Amino acid sequence: MSYNVGKYLAKRLEQIGIKDHFAVAGDYNLVLLDQLLDNKNLKQIYDCNELNCGFAAEGYARANGAGVCVVTFSVGAISGMNSALGGAYAENLPVLMVSGGPNSNDYGSGHILHHTTGKTDYDYQMEMAKQVTCAAERITQASEAPQKIDHVLRTMLRERKPAYLEISCNISAQECPAPGPVSTLLAEPKTDKTSLDAAVKKSADFLKGAERVVILVGSKVRPADAEKQAVELADKLGCAVTVMAAAKSYFPEQHPGFRGVYWGVVSSPGAQELVDSADALITIGPNWNDYATVGWRAWPRGKRVLQVEPDRVLVENESFAGFPMREFLSELSKVVTPKPETTKNTTAPKLEIPAAAPSAPLTNDEMTRQIQELLTPDTTLMVETGDSWFNAMRMNLPNGCRVESEMQWGHIGWSIPSGFGCAVGAPNRRNLIMCGDGSFQLTAQEVGQMIRYELPVIIFLVDNKGYGIEIAIHDGPYNYIQNWNYAALMDAFNGEKGHGLGLVAKTAGEMAEAIKKGLANKKGPTLIQCCIPQDDCTEALTVWGREVAQTNARPPIVND
Numbered sequence: 001m002s003y004n005v006g007k008y009l010a011k012r013l014e015q016i017g018i019k020d021h022f023a024v025a026g027d028y029n030l031v032l033l034d035q036l037l038d039n040k041n042l043k044q045i046y047d048c049n050e051l052n053c054g055f056a057a058e059g060y061a062r063a064n065g066a067g068v069c070v071v072t073f074s075v076g077a078i079s080g081m082n083s084a085l086g087g088a089y090a091e092n093l094p095v096l097m098v099s100g101g102p103n104s105n106d107y108g109s110g111h112i113l114h115h116t117t118g119k120t121d122y123d124y125q126m127e128m129a130k131q132v133t134c135a136a137e138r139i140t141q142a143s144e145a146p147q148k149i150d151h152v153l154r155t156m157l158r159e160r161k162p163a164y165l166e167i168s169c170n171i172s173a174q175e176c177p178a179p180g181p182v183s184t185l186l187a188e189p190k191t192d193k194t195s196l197d198a199a200v201k202k203s204a205d206f207l208k209g210a211e212r213v214v215i216l217v218g219s220k221v222r223p224a225d226a227e228k229q230a231v232e233l234a235d236k237l238g239c240a241v242t243v244m245a246a247a248k249s250y251f252p253e254q255h256p257g258f259r260g261v262y263w264g265v266v267s268s269p270g271a272q273e274l275v276d277s278a279d280a281l282i283t284i285g286p287n288w289n290d291y292a293t294v295g296w297r298a299w300p301r302g303k304r305v306l307q308v309e310p311d312r313v314l315v316e317n318e319s320f321a322g323f324p325m326r327e328f329l330s331e332l333s334k335v336v337t338p339k340p341e342t343t344k345n346t347t348a349p350k351l352e353i354p355a356a357a358p359s360a361p362l363t364n365d366e367m368t369r370q371i372q373e374l375l376t377p378d379t380t381l382m383v384e385t386g387d388s389w390f391n392a393m394r395m396n397l398p399n400g401c402r403v404e405s406e407m408q409w410g411h412i413g414w415s416i417p418s419g420f421g422c423a424v425g426a427p428n429r430r431n432l433i434m435c436g437d438g439s440f441q442l443t444a445q446e447v448g449q450m451i452r453y454e455l456p457v458i459i460f461l462v463d464n465k466g467y468g469i470e471i472a473i474h475d476g477p478y479n480y481i482q483n484w485n486y487a488a489l490m491d492a493f494n495g496e497k498g499h500g501l502g503l504v505a506k507t508a509g510e511m512a513e514a515i516k517k518g519l520a521n522k523k524g525p526t527l528i529q530c531c532i533p534q535d536d537c538t539e540a541l542t543v544w545g546r547e548v549a550q551t552n553a554r555p556p557i558v559n560d
C-alpha cells in the first residue's frame with residue numbers, strides 16, 4: 001500500500017490502540033479528514049464544537065489510554081486548546097490535537113488568511129500550543145511527516161501529556177514513506193538498575209524504623225501506570241491506605257487496607273488522623289495543589305514522608321531517578337516487612353444514608369444514596385467540578401468502579417463532553433455523569449452527540465439553581481443562573497429520530513423511577529433533572545469552601 005501523510009498518521013494511530021478520533025470539520029482539515037476516514041479501523045466521531053471535541057478526546061484517553069482530536073486552524077484549534085491541551089496537560093492525559101494548517105506556500109508569504117487574526121504571521125498557534133504540550137510539530141513537507149508524527153506520538157505516550165501536530169492543508173494527501181515498526185513509538189527508557197537498587201535499599205531502611213506506616217495514593221499513580229504495583233505494596237505491608245480526592249478509585253476500595261479519602265479537614269472519617277499520625281507516610285504520585293491541601297493546610301511533608309513520584313523517589317532528603325514508579329514499587333514490595341499497626345482498630349469508611357420515603361422531596365443525600373446503589377465493577381462515574389466532587393468522595397466503590405474527575409484543571413462543563421468521549425471509548429461500561437446545572441450550561445449541546453451515537457449514558461443533572469461550590473467559597477449575584485427546563489432539552493436534541501430521554505425527579509420515588517427508565521433506555525442517553533433545594537449541599541463542601549475562601553483572601557505582602 002502506498003502512504004500519504006494523512007494515511008500515515010491514521011496507521012500510526014491505529015497501531016497505538018486508537019479506534020476512534022474526534023473531529024470538527026473546517027476547510028483547513030477536510031482533506032486530512034478524508035485520509036483518516038480511509039482507514040477502516042478508525043472511526044471518525046463528530047462534536048458540536050472544538051472545546052467539546054478536545055474534552056471528548058480527553059475522556060476517550062481516560063477510557064482508552066490516549067485520545068485524538070482533529071480541528072481546523074485558529075478558530076477551532078484555539079478553542080480546543082483549553083480542553084485538549086491545557087486540560088489534558090493538567091490531568092496527565094495523552095491527547096493529540098491535530099490542526100489543519102495554512103497551505104504550505106502561505107507561511108511567510110505576506111498573504112492574509114481567513115480564520116486568522118488578520119496579520120500575516122502564522123506562528124502564533126504553534127507558539128501557544130508549545131506552552132501546553134510535551135511535543136509540537138508543524139508539517140509543511142510530506143517527506144518530514146514520518147519523523148515528526150513519530151516524535152510527537154512517542155513523546156506523548158512516554159510523558160502522558162498532550163501533543164500537537166499542525167499539518168498544512170495541501171500536504172495531507174501528499175505521498176510519504178510507510179510507517180516502520182510500532183515499537184519505535186512504544187519503547188520504554190532503560191531502567192538504571194544501580195539507582196533503582198539504591199532507592200529500594202534506602203526506602204526499605206527508612207521503613208524498617210517505622211511502625212505506623214500509611215500509604216497515600218495520588219492521581220499520578222495512573223499516568224505512571226502503577227496502580228497494580230501500589231496494591232502489591234499495600235498487600236505486602238498490610239498497612240492503611242488512603243487516597244487523595246483526585247485519586248478516588250485509583251486504589252481498590254474493597255482492599256482490606258483501604259481507609260478512605262485524605263483531604264485535610266474534609267477527609268473520610270478517620271483518614272486524616274491516620275495520615276497525620278503516621279511515622280512513615282508513603283505518598284505515591286500526589287498532586288499537592290491549593291484545593292487538595294485545603295488552602296495549604298493539609299500538606300504532609302518532611303522527613304517522615306517517602307515520596308514516590310512517576311520519575312523519582314525522595315527519601316530522607318535523598319533523591320533517586322532513572323526507573324519507572326511501577327518498578328520501584330514492585331521491587332520495594334519484595335523487601336519490606338509487614339507493618340499492620342495502622343490497620344488495627346481502624347475500618348474502611350461507609351456511606352450510611354437511610355433511604356427516604358418515596359414521597360419525600362428529593363435531597364442531596366437521597367440523590368447520592370441512589371447513585372451509589374448504581375455503582376458496579378463496570379461503572380464509570382464522571383463527577384463535575386462542584387458538589388458532585390464531594391458527593392463522590394463519600395461513596396463506597398466496588399472494585400473496578402471508576403470515578404473520573406478533573407480536579408487539577410477544574411473546567412466546569414468538562415463532564416458532559418468528556419463523559420461522551422469516555423463512553424465512546426468504553427461503550428460496554430455503565431457510564432454515569434453527575435453534573436451541576438451551572439456546569440451543564442457550558443457544554444450541554446454535546447448530549448446531542450450522545451444521542452447521535454446512541455450511547456446509553458445516564459446524566460444526573462443536579463438542579464440546585466446556582467453555582468453551589470461558588471456560593472460556598474464566596475457568594476454574590478454572579479452565582480445565580482438562568483434556570484433551564486433541562487429535561488425538556490432532550491426532546492429538542494432528539495430531533496426527528498433520537499432516543500434521548502429527559503426526566504424530572506422532585507421526590508425520592510421519582511428519582512428511583514427515573515433511574516429504572518434510564519437503565520432500560522439502551523439506545524440513547526437519559527438525563528435526570530434532580531431537583532434539590534438551593535442550600536442543600538454536602539457538609540464537606542461548606543467546610544472546604546470556607547477554608548479555600550480564607551486562603552484566597554490572604555492579604556498581599558507589602559515590601560516597604
Ligand code: TPU
Nearest residue numbers: 386387411412436437438439466467468469
Ligand atoms: O453542584 P454545584 O452547584 O456546586 O455545581 P454547578 O452548578 O455546576 O456550579 C459550578 C460553579 C463553578 C464556577 C462558576 N465552579 N467553578 N466555577 C469557576 C469556573 C468558571 N469557568 C470555568 C470554565 N471553570 C470554572 N471552574
